[in-house]
Amino acid sequence: MSALQPSELDRPTLARDRSAADTDLKSVTAALRRAEFGDRMRSLLLAAPLLVLLALSFGIPIVLLLSRAVYDPTIAEALPKTTAALAGWNGQGLPGDDAFAALAADLKDNRAKGTAYELAKSLNARLPGARSQVLKTVRKLESADGQAALEAMKSVPFWSAPTTWPTIQSGTSTLTSFYLLSALDLRWNADGGIERVPPEQAIFVQVFLRTFFVAASVTLATLILGFPLAYVIANVPKGLAAILIVAVLLPFWTSILVRTAAWTVLLQKFGLVNDFLLFIGIASDRLDLMYSRVGLIVAMTHIQLPFTLLPIYSVMRTIPPSQLKAAYSLGARPFTAFRRVYIPQVFPGVMAGCLLTFILCLGYYITPALIGGASDQLISNFIANYVNVELNWEMAAALSFILLVFTLALFGIFARILGLDRLKLM
Amino acid sequence: MSASQAVLPAASTTIARAAQAGAGAQGFVEFADVEKSYDGRTFAVTRMNLTVARGEFLTLLGPSGSGKTTTLNMLAGFERPTHGTITLQGQPVDRLPPYQRNIGMVFQNYALFPHMTVEENVGFPLSVRQVSKADIATRVARVLDMVRLKQFGDRRPTQLSGGQQQRVALARALVFEPSLVLMDEPLGALDKKLREHMQLEIKQIHTMLGVTIVYVTHDQSEALTMSDRVAVFNNGGIAQLGSPDDLYNTPQSSFVASFIGENNTLEGVVDRVSGKECRVRLNGGGEITALAVGATQDSACHVAIRPERLSLAPAAPGANALPATVDGRIYLGDHMRLLARLANDQVLTVKVGPEATMANGETVTVSCAPNDCRAFPADPGTGGALPKQGKTT
Numbered sequence: 001m002s003a004l005q006p007s008e009l010d011r012p013t014l015a016r017d018r019s020a021a022d023t024d025l026k027s028v029t030a031a032l033r034r035a036e037f038g039d040r041m042r043s044l045l046l047a048a049p050l051l052v053l054l055a056l057s058f059g060i061p062i063v064l065l066l067s068r069a070v071y072d073p074t075i076a077e078a079l080p081k082t083t084a085a086l087a088g089w090n091g092q093g094l095p096g097d098d099a100f101a102a103l104a105a106d107l108k109d110n111r112a113k114g115t116a117y118e119l120a121k122s123l124n125a126r127l128p129g130a131r132s133q134v135l136k137t138v139r140k141l142e143s144a145d146g147q148a149a150l151e152a153m154k155s156v157p158f159w160s161a162p163t164t165w166p167t168i169q170s171g172t173s174t175l176t177s178f179y180l181l182s183a184l185d186l187r188w189n190a191d192g193g194i195e196r197v198p199p200e201q202a203i204f205v206q207v208f209l210r211t212f213f214v215a216a217s218v219t220l221a222t223l224i225l226g227f228p229l230a231y232v233i234a235n236v237p238k239g240l241a242a243i244l245i246v247a248v249l250l251p252f253w254t255s256i257l258v259r260t261a262a263w264t265v266l267l268q269k270f271g272l273v274n275d276f277l278l279f280i281g282i283a284s285d286r287l288d289l290m291y292s293r294v295g296l297i298v299a300m301t302h303i304q305l306p307f308t309l310l311p312i313y314s315v316m317r318t319i320p321p322s323q324l325k326a327a328y329s330l331g332a333r334p335f336t337a338f339r340r341v342y343i344p345q346v347f348p349g350v351m352a353g354c355l356l357t358f359i360l361c362l363g364y365y366i367t368p369a370l371i372g373g374a375s376d377q378l379i380s381n382f383i384a385n386y387v388n389v390e391l392n393w394e395m396a397a398a399l400s401f402i403l404l405v406f407t408l409a410l411f412g413i414f415a416r417i418l419g420l421d422r423l424k425l426m
Numbered sequence: 427m428s429a430s431q432a433v434l435p436a437a438s439t440t441i442a443r444a445a446q447a448g449a450g451a452q453g454f455v456e457f458a459d460v461e462k463s464y465d466g467r468t469f470a471v472t473r474m475n476l477t478v479a480r481g482e483f484l485t486l487l488g489p490s491g492s493g494k495t496t497t498l499n500m501l502a503g504f505e506r507p508t509h510g511t512i513t514l515q516g517q518p519v520d521r522l523p524p525y526q527r528n529i530g531m532v533f534q535n536y537a538l539f540p541h542m543t544v545e546e547n548v549g550f551p552l553s554v555r556q557v558s559k560a561d562i563a564t565r566v567a568r569v570l571d572m573v574r575l576k577q578f579g580d581r582r583p584t585q586l587s588g589g590q591q592q593r594v595a596l597a598r599a600l601v602f603e604p605s606l607v608l609m610d611e612p613l614g615a616l617d618k619k620l621r622e623h624m625q626l627e628i629k630q631i632h633t634m635l636g637v638t639i640v641y642v643t644h645d646q647s648e649a650l651t652m653s654d655r656v657a658v659f660n661n662g663g664i665a666q667l668g669s670p671d672d673l674y675n676t677p678q679s680s681f682v683a684s685f686i687g688e689n690n691t692l693e694g695v696v697d698r699v700s701g702k703e704c705r706v707r708l709n710g711g712g713e714i715t716a717l718a719v720g721a722t723q724d725s726a727c728h729v730a731i732r733p734e735r736l737s738l739a740p741a742a743p744g745a746n747a748l749p750a751t752v753d754g755r756i757y758l759g760d761h762m763r764l765l766a767r768l769a770n771d772q773v774l775t776v777k778v779g780p781e782a783t784m785a786n787g788e789t790v791t792v793s794c795a796p797n798d799c800r801a802f803p804a805d806p807g808t809g810g811a812l813p814k815q816g817k818t819t
């Protein structure tokens with residue numbers, strides 16, 4: 001009896017204790033969460049200046065620029081009357097005379113405002129040859145009004161061509177898929193479906209493929225060259241390793257332009273490389289290394305090597321030699337040990353290095369411009385051309401957008417395969 | 427360290443004797459005149475002769491840098507001797523790469539493969555030996571069961587505690603049933619409690635499987651509790667090789683005497699040698715009779731006496747009696763240590779019962795039998811670390 005007493009007494013006490021402990025635990029968790037939230041806010045606050053700077057100088061401009069790929073109000077703003085007149089048109093054949101009259105009036109207005117050239121250029125981007133037609137018509141309309149203006153319009157065959165009015169109509173909508181489709185060598189056909197542009201007009205798919213091919217080749221070359229070098233650096237005594245690292249990083253200390261220029265000196269027809277190849281008798285004639293794909297890949301590989309090598313090296317350095325020793329002692333031959341113990345552990349570094357190089361290669365501009373031939377220009381060279389020469393920012397934006405989407409998709413795939421946390425960039 | 431001595435299982439001493447007997451003709455592992463130099467100027471291992479018997483638990487014990495790891499690495503095949511031969515089951519292994527030696531090895535930092543699960547880690551030596559998947563599964567399960575890690579099979583090494591990782595490393599080194607397992611300070615990273623627990627487990631596995639184990643440690647109590655025999659390393663050579671009680675009770679050099687267990691060391695000069703015994707004039711006054719272990723007439727010597735061999739009881743006839751004053755008392759629960767200052771100002775530690783009542787400053791007489799005092803030559807350079815002593819099996 002007396003032995004039972006304490007346990008009977010104990011039970012409610014215990015229960016009370018437990019619930020008290022439970023609430024204690026809850027309040028502890030809550031407090032912990034509050035504390036963590038505070039910590040996170042504080043660290044966010046520290047990063048805030050950088051985040052604001054990034055948003056202002058990087059995020060917003062990119063969004064604005066990319067939006068030009070799909071948002072193009074030039075034609076709609078220049079042709080308000082035509083926009084109204086075409087609102088009910090079904091896109092078949094030619095629109096009614098009111099549309100011709102409205103366009104004539106809009107063109108005269110543009111002439112008066114001095115925006116005719118802008119309009120001509122914008123239409124020309126969508127309809128090759130439109131520029132001269134627009135400017136010619138504007139001149140004809142100078143002294144014509146009403147019926148005369150209508151006749152002046154009809155006298156220019158361009159305005160009665162089958163593709164002209166559908167293009168104008170699509171231009172009057174401020175949102176357009178035209179540039180994005182063009183960036184992939186696609187267009188709307190007359191039935192409202194999407195089709196490939198004729199082969200003689202197709203350029204960008206080929207350029208994208210070329211860009212990916214060059215990027216992949218360079219990535220592979222840097223991996224083949226960089227992996228053994230990283231292994232050596234990670235396994236030699238410290239002093240020697242430091243010297244080798246400096247040797248790898250040395251090119252970083254000169255500008256990319258200088259490095260590229262150096263390669264033009266080496267690769268040109270009467271340059272050192274050709275001299276050497278002739279001297280040792282590998283080549284019987286001087287090779288066209290400049291302005292060639294091979295030369296481009298060689299130069300890019302040189303520039304990209306540290307980007308591939310460093311992440312691999314930094315991972316290799318963390319793998320203790322006892323890992324391979326353990327594998328040997330467990331009966332693995334050197335190759336098996338390397339494949340099953342070393343490679344899997346270096347893999348995140350290899351992936352990170354390759355990804356870095358691949359993505360950087362997609363955006364290469366100076367090196368292809370200086371070393372590549374006409375058929376070695378990469379997508380960035382086209383984007384630059386649209387920005388600087390053609391002043392067609394919409395097309396530049398569309399190409400950039402497609403490139404960005406590809407890059408992000410690639411990054412997503414890598415991150416998915418590997419897990420973002422395992423991607424060891426440095 | 428008499429405590430660890432007391433718990434030493436009687437069985438292991440028997441094995442040690444058997445091992446020593448068996449080692450006579452041809453050892454399981456044999457080092458013959460093995461030398462190793464990394465830089466061509468200094469020797470990490472000098473002229474080593476060592477025989478390990480089949481089924482033996484041999485520990486290499488020694489201070490840092492004394493060549494234990496180097497010895498183990500040469501046996502495992504990671505380093506090549508610069509001189510001499512190592513034979514394994516009668517076969518010279520100089521040209522045999524590590525992956526063909528069939529030796530299990532447990533590394534100090536475990537060297538588990540972080541990208542594999544526990545099961546994959548343990549299965550690795552089997553899969554590189556082309557064992558079938560089903561066989562691997564059963565054998566891995568069996569060995570994981572043995573190290574009591576059955577439920578952790580699909581975890582990664584980083585998700586395990588230090589002791590668990592240690593057991594995975596052990597399982598991995600045992601799963602392919604090597605006849606020789608090497609362990610380089612496998613318990614060095616564990617806390618004291620876990621270390622003692624793992625010592626027992628390793629010992630049990632050794633008894634159960636009958637494998638030969640060469641074990642490296644610089645923890646002398648670990649060496650004494652676990653081993654059949656211990657090789658005490660000093661300066662790249664074996665200072666003494668013997669069973670734990672040999673090493674504790676009959677150290678052959680001043681280095682071994684002070685490295686293993688606690689010792690009082692008295693400095694003096696040998697006055698005269700008579701038979702096994704010698705009379706030593708202590709520096710600063712006083713005399714003592716001791717066993718002459720290498721000490722020669724008129725040479726400087728060190729006399730080593732264990733604290734538990736000293737007594738405050740009246741000296742028996744023929745025993746040494748040294749007048750002293752109590753200089754301090756250290757209470758340790760089950761016993762007490764008295765610091766007794768001799769007339770020549772040297773301080774002896776005396777182990778007495780916890781009930782001892784001597785007060786500081788009290789005059790006492792410290793006594794000990796000559797058999798418990800060992801006189802070694804004072805020069806540590808020739809104090810028994812001579813390579814030729816390696817063969818004292």
Ligand SMILES: Nc1ncnc2c1ncn2[C@@H]1O[C@H](COP(=O)(O)OP(=O)(O)OP(=O)(O)O)[C@@H](O)[C@H]1O
Nearest residue numbers: 464465470488489490491492493494495496497644
């Ligand atoms: N790879 C190496 N290169 C050069 N010298 C070495 C190398 N490994 C060990 N040594 C030297 O050889 C000697 C013995 O080293 P070893 O590693 O065998 O000692 P140890 O007994 O295992 O010591 P610890 O208890 O500290 O592990 C040391 O003087 C050490 O400096």
Ligand SMILES: [Mg+2]
Nearest residue numbers: 494495496610
């Ligand atoms: Mg060591």
